[in-house]
Amino acid sequence: MDILNAIVVLANYIFVPAMTYGSQLALGALGITLIYGILRFSNFAHGDTMAFGAMAVILATWWMQSLGVSIHPLPTALLALPFGIAVTALLLLATDRVVYRFYRRVKAVPIIVVMASIGVMFVLNGVVRFIIGPNDQNFADGARFIFTAGDFKRATGLDEGLALRSSQVITVLAAVALVAALFWFLNRTRTGKSMRAFSDNEDLALLSGINPERVVTVTWLIVAILVTVAGTLYGLDKSFKPFTYFQLLLPMFAAAIVGGLGNPLGAIAGGFVIAFSEVSVTYAFKKVLGYLMPENLAPDTLVQLLSTEYKFAVSFALLVLVLLFRPTGIFRGQSL
Amino acid sequence: MKKILLASAAIASLAAGAAMAEDVKIGIILGFTGPIESITPNMAAGAELAIKEVNDSGKFSLGMVTPVRADSTCIDSGAATAAAERLVTSDKVAAIVGGDCSGVTGAMLQNVARPNGIVMVSPSATSPALSTAEDDGLFFRTAPSDARQGQVVADILGERGIKSVAITYTNNDYGKGLADSIQAAFEAAGGKVTINAAHEDGKADYSAEVGALASAGGEVLVVAGYLDQGGKGIIQASLDAGAFDTFELPDGMVGDSLPANIGPGLNGSFGQHPGTDSPGAASYGDMAKAAGYDGTSAFSPESYDAAALIMLAMQAAGSTDSKVFKDNLMAVANAPGEKIYPGELGKALEIIAAGGDIDYVGASAVELIGGGESAGNYREIDIKDGAIVTNKYR
Numbered sequence: 153m154d155i156l157n158a159i160v161v162l163a164n165y166i167f168v169p170a171m172t173y174g175s176q177l178a179l180g181a182l183g184i185t186l187i188y189g190i191l192r193f194s195n196f197a198h199g200d201t202m203a204f205g206a207m208a209v210i211l212a213t214w215w216m217q218s219l220g221v222s223i224h225p226l227p228t229a230l231l232a233l234p235f236g237i238a239v240t241a242l243l244l245l246a247t248d249r250v251v252y253r254f255y256r257r258v259k260a261v262p263i264i265v266v267m268a269s270i271g272v273m274f275v276l277n278g279v280v281r282f283i284i285g286p287n288d289q290n291f292a293d294g295a296r297f298i299f300t301a302g303d304f305k306r307a308t309g310l311d312e313g314l315a316l317r318s319s320q321v322i323t324v325l326a327a328v329a330l331v332a333a334l335f336w337f338l339n340r341t342r343t344g345k346s347m348r349a350f351s352d353n354e355d356l357a358l359l360s361g362i363n364p365e366r367v368v369t370v371t372w373l374i375v376a377i378l379v380t381v382a383g384t385l386y387g388l389d390k391s392f393k394p395f396t397y398f399q400l401l402l403p404m405f406a407a408a409i410v411g412g413l414g415n416p417l418g419a420i421a422g423g424f425v426i427a428f429s430e431v432s433v434t435y436a437f438k439k440v441l442g443y444l445m446p447e448n449l450a451p452d453t454l455v456q457l458l459s460t461e462y463k464f465a466v467s468f469a470l471l472v473l474v475l476l477f478r479p480t481g482i483f484r485g486q487s488l
Numbered sequence: 489m490k491k492i493l494l495a496s497a498a499i500a501s502l503a504a505g506a507a508m509a510e511d512v513k514i515g516i517i518l519g520f521t522g523p524i525e526s527i528t529p530n531m532a533a534g535a536e537l538a539i540k541e542v543n544d545s546g547k548f549s550l551g552m553v554t555p556v557r558a559d560s561t562c563i564d565s566g567a568a569t570a571a572a573e574r575l576v577t578s579d580k581v582a583a584i585v586g587g588d589c590s591g592v593t594g595a596m597l598q599n600v601a602r603p604n605g606i607v608m609v610s611p612s613a614t615s616p617a618l619s620t621a622e623d624d625g626l627f628f629r630t631a632p633s634d635a636r637q638g639q640v641v642a643d644i645l646g647e648r649g650i651k652s653v654a655i656t657y658t659n660n661d662y663g664k665g666l667a668d669s670i671q672a673a674f675e676a677a678g679g680k681v682t683i684n685a686a687h688e689d690g691k692a693d694y695s696a697e698v699g700a701l702a703s704a705g706g707e708v709l710v711v712a713g714y715l716d717q718g719g720k721g722i723i724q725a726s727l728d729a730g731a732f733d734t735f736e737l738p739d740g741m742v743g744d745s746l747p748a749n750i751g752p753g754l755n756g757s758f759g760q761h762p763g764t765d766s767p768g769a770a771s772y773g774d775m776a777k778a779a780g781y782d783g784t785s786a787f788s789p790e791s792y793d794a795a796a797l798i799m800l801a802m803q804a805a806g807s808t809d810s811k812v813f814k815d816n817l818m819a820v821a822n823a824p825g826e827k828i829y830p831g832e833l834g835k836a837l838e839i840i841a842a843g844g845d846i847d848y849v850g851a852s853a854v855e856l857i858g859g860g861e862s863a864g865n866y867r868e869i870d871i872k873d874g875a876i877v878t879n880k881y882r
Contacts, residue, residue: 164729165699173693288716290749301730313730390692391721399691434696436683436703454683454704460696461659461686 153310158443160312164301170424170431172320172389175327178423179382180400181407182334182416183375189351189414190371191252193265198379198404200276203397204243205380206387207284209236210291217293225295225318229384236384241376247272248372256368273398280394289392294318319389330381331420334374338416343370351414399464403430406467410474412481421482426467434460512553512808514539514798515575517586517596518791519562524588527788531611532557533781534772534791534851535585538833542799545834549841550808553799560587565595572600582808583607583798585791590615590661597627607810607817609798611790616665619859625814630790630797630854632762632864634662637738638669640760640866640882641710642677645736648758652680653736654706656697656722658713659686666712666738682706689717694725702731710736715746727753735759737869747874754871758879763867764853765881772830772851789830789851790862796833796850797821803840821856823847 180202187195195201212232216222223231251272255265297303298321301313338344343366350357350367358364383397390396403426411422436456445451458466474481516535518528532555539553556579558571568587575581584606587593593613601608602624609628610618616635621627645653655671657663663686671681683704687697701709701722709732713719719741726732727750737746737759747754763769769789776783783789798813800820805813820836825845828836836846848854855863868879 161703165695165702169693169695169699305730315728315730317728386692393690393692395690396692431696431699434700436700439703439705454700456700456703459685460700461688463696 154443157310157312158440160304160310160314161440161443164312164314166428166431166435168314168316168320170428172323173431174424174427175323176382176386176389176423177400177403177407177427178420179327179330179378179385180404181411181419181423182331183378183382184404184408185411185414185416185419186371186375186378188408190347190367191256191265193252193262193269194405196266196269196401197247197273197276199397199399199401200273200280200394201240201244201375202379202383202386202400203280203392203394204276204383205236205240205376206383206392206397207280207394208239209233209380209384210284210289210387210392212236213291222293224293226322227292227294227319227388229291229388230322233381233384237377237380240380241373244372244376245369248368277394277398284394286394289387291392292319292388317389319385323385323389326381326385330378334378334416337374343367347371402464403427403467406471410470410481412483415481415483418481418483425482426470429470430463430466433457433466434463512551512802513556513579513581514553514795515556515558515572515579515581515584515586516795517558517560517568517572517575517584518588519592520557520559522560522562522564524562527786528588530776530781530783530785530788531588531791533779534776534783534788535611535795537775537779538792538795538799541831541833542796542837545837547834547837547841548799548803549806549837550802555795556581558586560589560592560596562589562592565592568592569595569599572596576600576604576606581606582802583609583810583813585609585611585794585798588612588787590618590665594618594621597621597623601626605811607798607801607814609794609817611794612787614665615661616669619861623859625860626810628794628797628817628856628860630793630850630852630862631787632862633669634666635669635673636864637666637760637866638671638673640864640868641670641736641738642673642679643882644758644760644868645674645679645708646677650679650707652682652706653708653710654682654701654704654732655684655710655712656687656701657684658718658740659688662740663712667710670710670712670738680706687713687718687722689714691718691721694718694721695729697722698725698729698731701726702729706732708732708734708736710738711741712738713740715741715743720746720749723750723754737871742869742876744876747871747876752874755873757871758869759871760866760868760882762852762864763881764865765867766849766853766865768829768849768851768853775830783851792830793848793850793852793854796830797848797854799833800828800836800840800846800848803837818856818860820846821848821854 209232212235213229216228295318298316301315305313346362407422407426408419411418436454438454442450516532520528536555539555542548558575560568590613593610607626612631614634616633619633655667657667711719735757739761742759742761772789773783801813801817804816825847828846828848830851853865857863869876870879
């Protein structure tokens, strides 16, 4: 019984939140890794593109809610996703046309493009705040819980509860579906293969007649889908506030680099590594140990490695460790 | 050149003339720009209303009182000190109503008020640290210290039979000070605080913070935060994870938007915020309305009281010298004597002039304790069916 209680506590406070957070990070890191692999620069505007995508979805959601459109018990935001993706795709293609294409033409070194992307980041930062404001926005509807902690306790008779929110399940399912579709696309379709060829060796790809502008366009389209879905899921599961998306930049980059930049599989693994370490390093294990250890050995202190204020420091520390000891990341991506 | 000399001579003689006429200046230094700029106009209006009332009564024996405004910025101690310095050295104010935020108030007290020997009465600085600050008897406040709120929280928890609590606070001076005073008071009353942990405002996800709080346990979670910031996020995440289902809400968390945002999960929670059922609050609200501003705005009644106390103490001492009338402030604020409510300042001045005693109650039911700070009156509230209802006043 005590062991079951300990497992439930772990599931409620570590496994479920970290799975959800990890899926959101993985989708974000996939976008970063794709841009790095194919367009060959680190896109600092990624977090704010996510905010922009989520904002577009929120606006469409509000419009649908005002019309009374609903897919209860699922959140209306899912229905608004295609609209948000379309708007974000237009934005990304426009920034490519206005900013990045010039640097590709002049074959600028990557660091210059990175600087340009920081500029894009600031512009998007302002655009999002200008349109929707800097505050929290609430757009979640539909059923909030699959089952609550109270339901779980009543059903199982355990002392500890486990809550499962619908947004958490939707997040994980959507991430799995999206990743599967992306891998099928990259490995099975002609366009996908040409993208991988372009990523592996640009000159050889050009010689074999691959149209670079087409590869670039398709990449931005895929990135639009990934960021919009990731941004919307994060907003649904937690809350939408433009600033928090900017803060996501660090854990997402950490995920992409830890997994191996340019390697899609690595981005996913990296996302979960970062999420699980952030959550478990700052978790207080007092209750779990209280259940597992004999009564006289139960800890008095919180058994917390790091206070929760240092959550972002965890991804930073992991990033530094990986760069020091395995610069190519877990899955052997390109080294920095 | 000649003209300038002439002009400055004229100005100098004007200034000398002004100084000769019995004119008392009171500085009002509040954050007219900065994070609390939305409430300071109503605070300044409160202080100026008291001054106008005294002037109109014609009973103030030391001359006409003029208010002089200055900007404390609420957060920039350097700017606040410079502004206070200007009030004292160039405007020659006899006393100061202010400052507003605890940090700048402390800086002005140490850098300007003490060196120059000027009385400061703050209507809104609530940090417990100011209770123990060196003040040479010059510093008073009509707002209660958060240490007092800690005591009130401990009383409320005790009366509800709660033995153990977890505390989380927003990571700034206000949150930390309040959380520490709640912990001290609750533990002194025999309660157990399982954890006292900070949370940052403006994050999207508070599940990690709630995880630590839940692991420590406790019957009730005390959330010393802000209702539209991290405090809301902590409560939402606690309810989602089933970690806590009853919350104690200090003043920063009490507002109609909280039950509206959280929903039925908040029912059964309780809290407190400064408030009084004293008749003074209502009559002050009417006076403010007649004067064209909102008297129910936060700390506006306290500002009226701050200015009124300064002038009553001057009258009682028969002097506008801070070093003299600072000793009379406690006496006019507290019993014994005739109770004085807003709008009765003229009557109060008359009683003092006749040698009588007054007990200034004012708009915020002032009762100065300890080193000269308001004892504070709190409204204990319950959340019932998604609405905030008054339980009682304490």
